[in-house]
Amino acid sequence: MNRDDLDEQAHRYQSDHNAGINQEVRVCMAASCQSSGALPVFDALTHALTAAAAPTCRVKGVGCMGLCSAGPLVAVAAPDAALNTATLYRDVQPDDAPAVVAAALGSDNVTAAAAAELETRRIPADLPFFAYQQRLVLEHAGVIDPDSFSGYVAVGGYAALVQALTEMTPGQVIAAVTASGLRGRGGGGYPTGLKWSTVAKMPPGQKYVICNADEGDPGAFMDRAILESDPHRVLEGMAIAAYAIGANKGFIYVRAEYPLAVERLNTAIRKAKKAGFLGNHLFETQFNFDVELRLGAGAFVCGEETALMASIQGLRGQPRPRPPYPAEAGLWGRPTLINNVETFANIAPIIENGGEWFAAIGTERSKGTKVFALAGAITNTGLIEVPMGTSLRTIIETIGGGIPNGRAFKAVQTGGPSGGCIPADHLDVGVDYDSLKTLGTIMGSGGMIVMDDSASMVDVARYFMEFCMSESCGKCVPCRAGTQQMHGLLDKIARGQASHADLSLLEQLCEVVRATSLCGLGQTAPNPVLSTLRYFRHEYEQQLQLTGV
Amino acid sequence: MPVATSPAVRVVTLNIDGQDLSAREDETIIEVCREHRIPIPSLCHLDGLTLWGGCRLCLVEMAGQERLFAACSTRVAEGMHILTNTERLRRYRRTIVELLFAERNHVCAVCVSNGHCELQALAQTCGVTHVTVPYRHQRYDVDSSHEMFRVDHNRCILCTRCVRVCDQIEGAHTWDVKGRGSDCQVITDLAQPWGESSTCTSCGKCVQVCPTGALVEQGTSVGEMVKDRRFLPILARRRQPR
Numbered sequence: 001m002n003r004d005d006l007d008e009q010a011h012r013y014q015s016d017h018n019a020g021i022n023q024e025v026r027v028c029m030a031a032s033c034q035s036s037g038a039l040p041v042f043d044a045l046t047h048a049l050t051a052a053a054a055p056t057c058r059v060k061g062v063g064c065m066g067l068c069s070a071g072p073l074v075a076v077a078a079p080d081a082a083l084n085t086a087t088l089y090r091d092v093q094p095d096d097a098p099a100v101v102a103a104a105l106g107s108d109n110v111t112a113a114a115a116a117e118l119e120t121r122r123i124p125a126d127l128p129f130f131a132y133q134q135r136l137v138l139e140h141a142g143v144i145d146p147d148s149f150s151g152y153v154a155v156g157g158y159a160a161l162v163q164a165l166t167e168m169t170p171g172q173v174i175a176a177v178t179a180s181g182l183r184g185r186g187g188g189g190y191p192t193g194l195k196w197s198t199v200a201k202m203p204p205g206q207k208y209v210i211c212n213a214d215e216g217d218p219g220a221f222m223d224r225a226i227l228e229s230d231p232h233r234v235l236e237g238m239a240i241a242a243y244a245i246g247a248n249k250g251f252i253y254v255r256a257e258y259p260l261a262v263e264r265l266n267t268a269i270r271k272a273k274k275a276g277f278l279g280n281h282l283f284e285t286q287f288n289f290d291v292e293l294r295l296g297a298g299a300f301v302c303g304e305e306t307a308l309m310a311s312i313q314g315l316r317g318q319p320r321p322r323p324p325y326p327a328e329a330g331l332w333g334r335p336t337l338i339n340n341v342e343t344f345a346n347i348a349p350i351i352e353n354g355g356e357w358f359a360a361i362g363t364e365r366s367k368g369t370k371v372f373a374l375a376g377a378i379t380n381t382g383l384i385e386v387p388m389g390t391s392l393r394t395i396i397e398t399i400g401g402g403i404p405n406g407r408a409f410k411a412v413q414t415g416g417p418s419g420g421c422i423p424a425d426h427l428d429v430g431v432d433y434d435s436l437k438t439l440g441t442i443m444g445s446g447g448m449i450v451m452d453d454s455a456s457m458v459d460v461a462r463y464f465m466e467f468c469m470s471e472s473c474g475k476c477v478p479c480r481a482g483t484q485q486m487h488g489l490l491d492k493i494a495r496g497q498a499s500h501a502d503l504s505l506l507e508q509l510c511e512v513v514r515a516t517s518l519c520g521l522g523q524t525a526p527n528p529v530l531s532t533l534r535y536f537r538h539e540y541e542q543q544l545q546l547t548g549v
Numbered sequence: 550m551p552v553a554t555s556p557a558v559r560v561v562t563l564n565i566d567g568q569d570l571s572a573r574e575d576e577t578i579i580e581v582c583r584e585h586r587i588p589i590p591s592l593c594h595l596d597g598l599t600l601w602g603g604c605r606l607c608l609v610e611m612a613g614q615e616r617l618f619a620a621c622s623t624r625v626a627e628g629m630h631i632l633t634n635t636e637r638l639r640r641y642r643r644t645i646v647e648l649l650f651a652e653r654n655h656v657c658a659v660c661v662s663n664g665h666c667e668l669q670a671l672a673q674t675c676g677v678t679h680v681t682v683p684y685r686h687q688r689y690d691v692d693s694s695h696e697m698f699r700v701d702h703n704r705c706i707l708c709t710r711c712v713r714v715c716d717q718i719e720g721a722h723t724w725d726v727k728g729r730g731s732d733c734q735v736i737t738d739l740a741q742p743w744g745e746s747s748t749c750t751s752c753g754k755c756v757q758v759c760p761t762g763a764l765v766e767q768g769t770s771v772g773e774m775v776k777d778r779r780f781l782p783i784l785a786r787r788r789q790p791r
Contacts, residue, residue, distance in 0.1 A: 299729065316726065321602040321622035474707060474726070474733035475603045481648035484731050485682045505681060512644045515617055516605045 001283040006153070006162045013154040018079040022056050023104045025049070026075040026086070028142065029061035030228045031260050032221075032382075033071035037093070041072045044094035048101040057104050063229020065142035067129055068382035075142065076104045080155055083142045084130060088123040096121075128398045129380050134361070136369045137345045138385045141229035146264050149271035152232040158277055160348035164240045165285050168351075173244040174200055177347065179355025181367035186212055186303075186340030187415065187444045188520075189366075189433040195337065198327040199245040202335035207247040209238050210331065210338040212308060213254035213261070216300040217416025218467060219375035220447030223341035225383050226371070227254065227261035230345070231268035235278065237344030239289045240351060245337050248288045253308050255296040265293055300471035304519050305330075305338045307473065318473040319519035340445065342371055362388030366432030370446055376413075377452035379404045389430040392422060396450060407452035411535070415444025417464040417471075418524035420531025421457065440531045442524075457536040458543055461529045462490040468525035479522025482513035486529065496546030503540060507533070563629040578620035578631060579607055589633055590642055590671050592649075592760050593708040594621040595778075597785030598717060601709055606642050606671070609633045617641075642675045644682075651682045652731065653689060654703040655761070661774040662762030668706060669761075692737075694744030697767055698756050700735070705763035707733050711755035718784050723749040735763075754780070 027033075027042045045059045065073045065083060070090035077086035089100060099118040102110035123130075135141070144151045152158070164173050178193025199207060211234060215223040227234060238250045254262055269291055272278040280288040294312050301307050302317040309331050311317035330336025346368060350358045359367050366388040372395065374381050379401030386395060396402070396412060403409050411421040414431075420441030422429070429435050433443050451460065469483040489506040492498040510526035517523045533540060559574050565587055572581045582589045583596070592604040600622055607620040612630035620633070632638075649655070649668065657663050689702035712724040712735065723746050727736045737743045756764040757778045765774045 472730040474730045476605050477645050481652040512641050516641050
């Protein structure tokens with residue numbers, strides 16, 4: 001199969017799917033909308049459409065549209081049209097189904113009261129939440145049915161894989177990824193092209209590709225949304241990576257707490273295998289690639305690459321010293337490429353449009369877009385995707401809709417328990433890997449927890465330290481015993497029972513744990529403390545004065 | 550002129566604490582230091598067992614690098630400049646030893662290993678005169694169900710030497726670790742009493758490699774438990790491929 005054959009197949013799917021259809025009603029079936037009641041809405045809409053007997057319209061379950069706080073979300077659009085052309089309705093209830101169907105069909109077969117009621121819940125087309133986004137990774141999220149293989153192919157899916165396999169050498173694939181300037185989206189920001197070429201340069205033989213989907217930062221759900229909305233996109237990225245580095249086997253390590261993502265991945269893998277898009281001799285080439293799922297049993301540390309590999313091998317999930325890095329000796333001692341979900345989801349458009357196209361988006365040293373999960377004290381909680389370099393103010397005030405309940409912004413935590421907080425003074429900073437590092441925090445995987453002026457920063461630090469303490473694997477002393485001591489001291493400070501000596505001991509421990517821990521979990525565990533001390537030291541000192549010592 | 554063929558493993562020169570030394574490039578920093586009697590503290594590393602990298606006491610500084618390197622897991626390289634005993638390292642080591650003392654109940658005065666304990670000796674060489682972090686005073690069990698040996702979890706520092714020697718030298722894999730974080734505990738079989746273990750061969754290697762009084766022989770009193778691990782280098786050498 002070459003690209004023309006795939007195009008033909010895509011056209012065939014399109015005409016099969018969309019024959020006689022000119023409108024579709026999309027219901028978000030991702031985890032957050034399902035939890036706010038999307039399933040009954042989907043059933044009611046199907047029912048209402050059957051009742052309306054309109055063969056030109058259909059109901060489709062889709063992935064995440066982003067505005068999770070307004071769920072269940074329903075969109076009315078032309079078949080497979082982009083999300084920004086759709087009419088969106090928020091907080092849709094099963095009772096609204098006839099009105100939604102009537103709106104989709106342009107009929108007036110509905111009571112005026114119901115139509116007016118629905119109209120109040122129509123999301124304005126120019127809502128800043130959508131207007132300021134650039135959806136690249138999430139291009140198909142909320143557009144296609146994640147369980148449909150043909151739906152993905154119909155919107156141009158797997159074209160990049162066919163292009164890579166039939167028209168490019170592995171070296172050209174790596175060159176395109178290198179030229180794109182893509183950096184790892186899991187948190188470290190390591191250049192993806194460099195990582196790929198390192199594994200590719202290892203002597204030929206058994207190699208592996210791993211997709212790290214063990215997303216564990218509190219308040220982060222980017223990877224979950226990508227897997228639930230567009231699983232084939234991730235498989236395609238992995239297959240391209242495997243071709244580039246010379247691997248024939250891939251693993252997706254996904255946490256068991258994401259049952260819907262697991263289910264959709266399993267469906268996607270099964271269908272891709274059945275269609276011959278995974279397996280042996282793909283598209284009549286010599287390239288073989290097979291993917292297996294591995295479920296994480298709920299340990300945060302298994303997101304660390306060496307712990308993750310140990311876990312895949314069936315060993316206790318704990319890190320080991322590096323070097324050797326996975327690129328040299330990874331899974332079962334073989335060269336292994338590990339990338340995050342979002343990194344793989346960026347690959348297909350890079351191959352199709354070229355590295356230079358991608359490199360034109362974003363900032364000098366951080367290219368492309370980034371998906372962020374907005375959580376905490378913010379009006380529009382949900383998932384957004386913006387170009388690198390977008391200012392925090394735009395993200396929080398414009399896209400996020402600011403702070404609810406008339407309260408004021410205090411700080412935003414990025415990078416989860418490994419990151420730090422950014423106070424109001426720095427809101428105009430454009431978000432990229434380097435600017436956040438300068439501010440004493442990290443990009444991380446993309447979770448943003450917004451705090452209003454009622455938040456105590458000592459409590460925030462204590463919360464994250466408690467998280468690190470309970471997620472420490474226990475292998476190295478500074479992380480195991482140090483996080484526990486730091487948590488004890490933070491607790492003492494928060495309860496107003498600490499002295500200045502306790503605060504200086506806390507700072508000493510931060511330094512030791514950061515410098516001496518074995519893996520990233522321990523090395524970064526002090527960051528929330530150091531960062532809240534940097535910007536909100538007075539809050540710690542106020543707590544100390546409560547004792548009068 | 551013919552090009553000289555290089556041997557499979559090259560020899561490099563490096564500088565440790567001002568001394569110029571030579572080493573095979575497949576050696577780690579700690580091996581070179583031990584060979585030249587440069588003291589490097591460590592509680593988990595033991596010659597003959599695989600790398601663990603958990604105690605973090607063997608961290609050293611390297612010229613031109615901000616971060617620290619674990620001597621047990623870092624291979625030597627040509628031209629390395631290593632410092633093993635700077636003020637910063639001494640401070641970190643003291644803190645780590647203090648963290649260990651505060652974590653469980655290491656009461657030397659009533660310990661059978663008093664005077665023959667690696668943790669105690671290390672505390673003395675590191676200058677730990679008192680513990681600045683708060684003691685946790687957590688209660689831990691003592692398992693005396695084995696007829697020859699005893700495990701006292703109050704003294705355990707989770708170095709996993711017992712786990713590794715049992716798996717790699719004796720081949721029984723009776724020991725393992727359960728739990729995570731500070732809840733970690735070494736266990737026999739599936740956390741059964743040691744005396745009921747069906748895999749333990751009662752060889753006692755775990756007891757001999759244990760750096761503290763966590764694994765001891767039954768019938769020993771305060772200060773009487775002297776460990777003998779002369780067997781380890783001999784057995785480890787015999788296991789090396791020839």
